[in-house]
Amino acid sequence: MSTALPGPCDGAAPPDAARTEAPHPRLILATCILASSLAFIDGSVLNVALPAIRTAFGATTAEAQWVLNAFTLPLSALLLIGGAAGDLFGRKRVMLWGIALFTAASVLCAAAPSLEIFLAARALQGLGAAMLLPNSLATLSASFTGEARGRAVGTWAAVGAIAGAVAPMLGGWLIDGIGWPFIFLLNVPIAAAAIALGWRYVPESGNPERPDPDWAGAVLATIGLGALTWGLTAWSARGRLGLVDGAALAAGIALSLAFLFVERRRGAHAMVPLAMFGSLAFVGLTLFTFLLYGALGGLMLLLPYVLIEAGGYSPTTAGAALLPLPIIIGLGSPSMGRIAARIGPRWPLAIGPLLVAAGFALAVRIGAEGDYWTTVLPPLLLISAGMAIAVAPLTTAVLSSVEDSHAGTASGLNSAVARTGGLIAIALLGFVLSRQDQALVGAFHGAALAFAALALASAAIAFTTLGKGRAKPPRGTA
Structure with a gap:
């Protein structure tokens, strides 16, 4: 999913047999944060960079869509298998190899002489992200216990959100100043630090008794x-x-x-495991995630694209325009997690998407001539508030909807479904990206109303498939 935020269940630590506190906990946490930030930064900065990359390669509409989806496809499809490979072959090993692959692919993206090589490098980035993301979180789960684990996972998710929030503005500044290839070279020092710390301080962990990956x-x-x-x-x-x-x-x-x-x-x-889908709540939450995060992923692609192409924004300004979304979600999610633990996830997961739908509907006021403060910010605030209400309760609800033995798989699958929703949404947005000037604005308005319908559908699904009881807290929290 091309958003500035971790996926809905990226912060849910899977169960792990290891319970011994590891040495150098702060350096382990720093390693995992640096590793996962590579994927979070890349997933958000490309939304701002798309117009410049499209112009540089003379890309068609379909090719422009693949600039994003070439990364999201392997990440969505292989996220679960990346976690399974880490269990079997060693989480540290798979995470470090994933970082190395991601970094090499980033350098290839920056130096690519043609669009074909660039897209191949983007796919390799997605494969590296599918290796490093689940194993950075699983490493935290294996290295911390009790309340320390909850704090570590919360810090991991919060810093990932901050990195994804800052990335569009920083990426826009690089694009305006020295060119889009440097947004990929930004990954190199981060990756070098993660590999150095991981090689020296992260203990190996895994679950060699699990079956071979599927x-x-x-x-x-x-x-x-x-x-x-x-x-x-x-x-x-x-x-x-x-x-x-x-x-x-x-x-x-x-x-x-x-x-x-x-x-x-x-x-x-x-x-x-298809047995998870014997739970009506899990089926509903899977559909909820696909629809809501599909709509959000579509918006995060189209909004900066329209602001740059039709509104005359610079990449830096367009990146800054998106800042309210991660800030509000980051500030609001912890308290909503506590509220959902008391009242259950049904009402938050019904009310949140209603606000998101209202924000999408209000986005039809965004145009080529509109002022940011009166046309762009109000719908963005509504969408941000709605997502802040929904993100943490969704994680809790997913973990509560399946048997304990499926908790890790369910959280990983929900994260993959969120990214798949964005993948499919972007694949369907060619009718918008192929337009120019006022026609682009009109097509964006149509897409915004379609996104509103998806958010309304997700609210209805949550209300009808979730029970009224309290949810049990996510694993790894106090």
Whole structure:
């Protein structure tokens, strides 16, 4: 998901057999924060950089969509398998290899002589992120206990949100000053520090007794999701469904069905155990996450793009315009987590998306001539307030909706679903990105109303599928 924030369950620590407090806890926390910040920064700064990258490569509408989705696709499809590989082969090892791959791919992005090489490097970045993100969090879970674990995970999530918040403005400043390639070179010193600290101070951990990763499921999920994304991207960019596009969509659907068949055969050893979907609450929360975070991911792409292309904003100003979203979510989420623990997640997860829907509807006032304070800020404040109400209760609700044995998988899957929602939303936005000037603004207004409908649907799903009882607290918190 291309947002300036961690995913909804990125901050939910999975259960772990290790309970011994590790030495050098602050350096371990710093390593995990630096590692995960690579993915959070990259996922947010590209929204501001897209117009400049598109111009530099002379990219078509569909190619511009792949600038974002080439990263999000492997991250969404392989996030769970990355965590499983860390359990089996060592979390420190997989995390460090993921950082190294991400860094090498970042340098290749900056130096890419063609769009094809650039997109390949973006895909390698996504693969590296799928390796480092789940294992940075799992390393925290293995290295801290009790209240210390809760504080460590909370700090990890908060700093990740701050990094993602600052990144668009910093990236815009780099684009305005020395050019877009330097937003990728920014990753190099961060990664070097993470590797140096991780190599020296992070203890190895894992769960070698777990079954082998579900490689067949991972391959089917990646290729199937890729085919669906490719077909939807080509369809939305051209405005019509061609024979090749339709064949890609059909192949994606067929591969997705094959994925479900494989997961059913593997049972409890599957990448996505289907037994989790025996819970109506979990099914509802999965749909809720897909719709709400799909709408949010679409907005985070389109808003800075429209501000730059139609509103005449500089990349720096467009990045600064997004600051209210992560700030309000970061400030509001802790208290909403406590409230949801007392009253249950049903009402927060119904009310939050209603505010988000109102914000999307109000975004139709954003235009080429409008003032930021009267046209852009009010809908952004509503969306931010709604997400602040929903983010923490969603994490609690997901962990409460499945058996304890599935808690880690459920949190990882929910995070992957959030990113997949953004992936599909971006694939469908070609009809907006292909427009210019006033036509771009009009298409953005139509997309904003569609996003409002998705947010309303997510509110209805939460209200009808969640019970009225209190939720148990997420694992790893006091």
